[in-house]
Amino acid sequence: MPHRDPAGWPWLKERLSGFRQGRPSPAAPAAEPAAVVRTAVVTDSAAALPADWVRAVSVDGRLTVVPMPVMVGAEIYGEGEDDITDTIALALASGTPVKTSRPSPGQFEQAYLAAQRHGFESVVSLHISGDLSGTVDSARLAAARVGIPVEVLDSRTVGMAQGMAVQNALGAAADGRAAADVREAAEQGLAHTKVYFYVPSLEQLRRGGRIGAAASLWGTMFAIKPILAVEDGKVVPLEKVRSAVKAIARLKEIAVADAAGRPAGLARIAVHHFGNPAEAEQLALELAAAVPGSPSVQISALPAVLAAHAGLGVLAVVVGESRTPAGPETSALS
Numbered sequence: 001m002p003h004r005d006p007a008g009w010p011w012l013k014e015r016l017s018g019f020r021q022g023r024p025s026p027a028a029p030a031a032e033p034a035a036v037v038r039t040a041v042v043t044d045s046a047a048a049l050p051a052d053w054v055r056a057v058s059v060d061g062r063l064t065v066v067p068m069p070v071m072v073g074a075e076i077y078g079e080g081e082d083d084i085t086d087t088i089a090l091a092l093a094s095g096t097p098v099k100t101s102r103p104s105p106g107q108f109e110q111a112y113l114a115a116q117r118h119g120f121e122s123v124v125s126l127h128i129s130g131d132l133s134g135t136v137d138s139a140r141l142a143a144a145r146v147g148i149p150v151e152v153l154d155s156r157t158v159g160m161a162q163g164m165a166v167q168n169a170l171g172a173a174a175d176g177r178a179a180a181d182v183r184e185a186a187e188q189g190l191a192h193t194k195v196y197f198y199v200p201s202l203e204q205l206r207r208g209g210r211i212g213a214a215a216s217l218w219g220t221m222f223a224i225k226p227i228l229a230v231e232d233g234k235v236v237p238l239e240k241v242r243s244a245v246k247a248i249a250r251l252k253e254i255a256v257a258d259a260a261g262r263p264a265g266l267a268r269i270a271v272h273h274f275g276n277p278a279e280a281e282q283l284a285l286e287l288a289a290a291v292p293g294s295p296s297v298q299i300s301a302l303p304a305v306l307a308a309h310a311g312l313g314v315l316a317v318v319v320g321e322s323r324t325p326a327g328p329e330t331s332a333l334s
Contacts, residue, residue: 037062039122039173039182040115044068044103044135045303046128047163048272061118063170064111068128068135068305071099077304084304089275089312098308102134108142116148122179123150124169126186128162129233130154133305151183155190156233158306160270160298160318165189189320192262195230196238196254197272197316198247227251248279248315252286255317259291262321267291270298272316274307279315287317295322 042064043049049065057063067078072091077084091098108125115123125143127136136154143150155162165186172185225247227239238254241247259267269287273280277299284297302310310316 036176037173038120038176039124039179040064040118040120041166041169041173041182042066042108042111042115042123042125042139043162043166044127046133046135046158046305047126047166048159048270048300048303048306049163049166050298050300057170061115061120062173063166064114066103066107066111068103068133068303069101070304070308071101072096085301085307088304088307092308092312100133100305100308102138105138105141105145108139109145112142112146112148112150116146120148123148124153124173124179124182124186125150126153126155126162126166126169128158128305129156129230131156131233132158132235149179151179153183153186154233155186157190157193157195157230159195159272159302159316160300161190161193161195161230161320164193164268164270164318164320193318193320194258195316195318196251196258197228197310197314198225198244198251199228199310200225200244200313227254248283251315251317252283252290255287255319256290258319259287259294262319265293266321267294268320268322269294270300270318270320272300272302272306272314272318274302274310274314275312276315277301279313283315283317 040062044066045068047065054063054065058065070077070084070088072084072087073096077087088098090096112123112125123143125139127133127139130136136152139150139152143152155165157165168189169182169186172182177185224240225242225244226237227241227247227250228235229238230236239250241250255269259269269284269291271280271284271287280299284299288294288297301307302314302316307314
């Protein structure tokens with residue numbers, strides 16, 4: 001079944017429950033000591049991680065999500081700092097310009113120094129594709145300014161594909177691994193994650209420079225409803241479909257075929273939307289029925305920084321892999 005507000009996949013919750021930072025606290029002699037976490041994780045709001053989950057996980061500094069700025073008209077908003085979903089929806093519907101920008105190097109510098117103050121020895125900083133945003137460049141500039149070692153990683157993707165890699169990194173950190181191993185865990189997750197999506201119009205992607213003018217032109221002239229993907233960090237067209245109904249059906253077929261090719265019980269699916277939650281609910285239900293035995297399908301609105309480029313009516317499906325198969329006792333928590 002779809003799951004609107006996941007607390008995290010079971011393997012991650014189990015690892016984080018044994019997570020401690022700093023000196024050990026008194027425990028019963030028979031208790032197995034928890035791993036001392038040496039590495040903090042920093043990401044940006046394009047990772048689409050659920051806000052409640054982020055708040056619960058980041059209380060001790062293990063995770064920081066740096067907000068990406070969004071400009072609506074002349075006003076600048078910060079993802080996660082301002083409630084801007086309705087503002088962006090109205091702006092897109094009315095034709096008001098909506099633009100995004102990268103966080104400043106100073107924001108990342110503050111995040112890295114905060115991790116150091118919390119007692120972490122190193123940081124893995126994982127970000128939206130460098131071909132879609134200059135965020136990773138800001139992170140690299142900041143990493144060169146601080147004394148704590150920082151591994152900066154260009155995810156070459158967006159949304160919960162990036163978010164799943166962040167969760168993989170946190171799981172490795174909870175095992176007490178060093179930064180290089182935490183980075184490797186993120187990279188392994190990224191290597192097995194795909195993003196597929198449908199947009200009613202290519203115009204907003206064209207305006208933001210995320211897809212070529214020629215691709216936008218054929219979509220407009222011939223009423224094409226494109227299926228797109230993120231490959232090697234870039235938005236690329238997959239298929240041209242003649243109607244929205246057929247496009248959504250084809251999006252489901254592509255995602256199901258991908259998930260079916262994964263090891264049994266390991267396929268992990270997330271659905272993103274903007275302004276069309278009912279369509280996302282229906283798609284998630286159909287995906288859950290078509291891929292039985294996998295962790296529950298997560299449904300979430302696109303973060304503002306991605307919605308600003310995808311536009312109203314977008315549906316995206318992220319297919320990745322969990323570290324452990326979903327069983328009858330854990331699948332509802334996935």
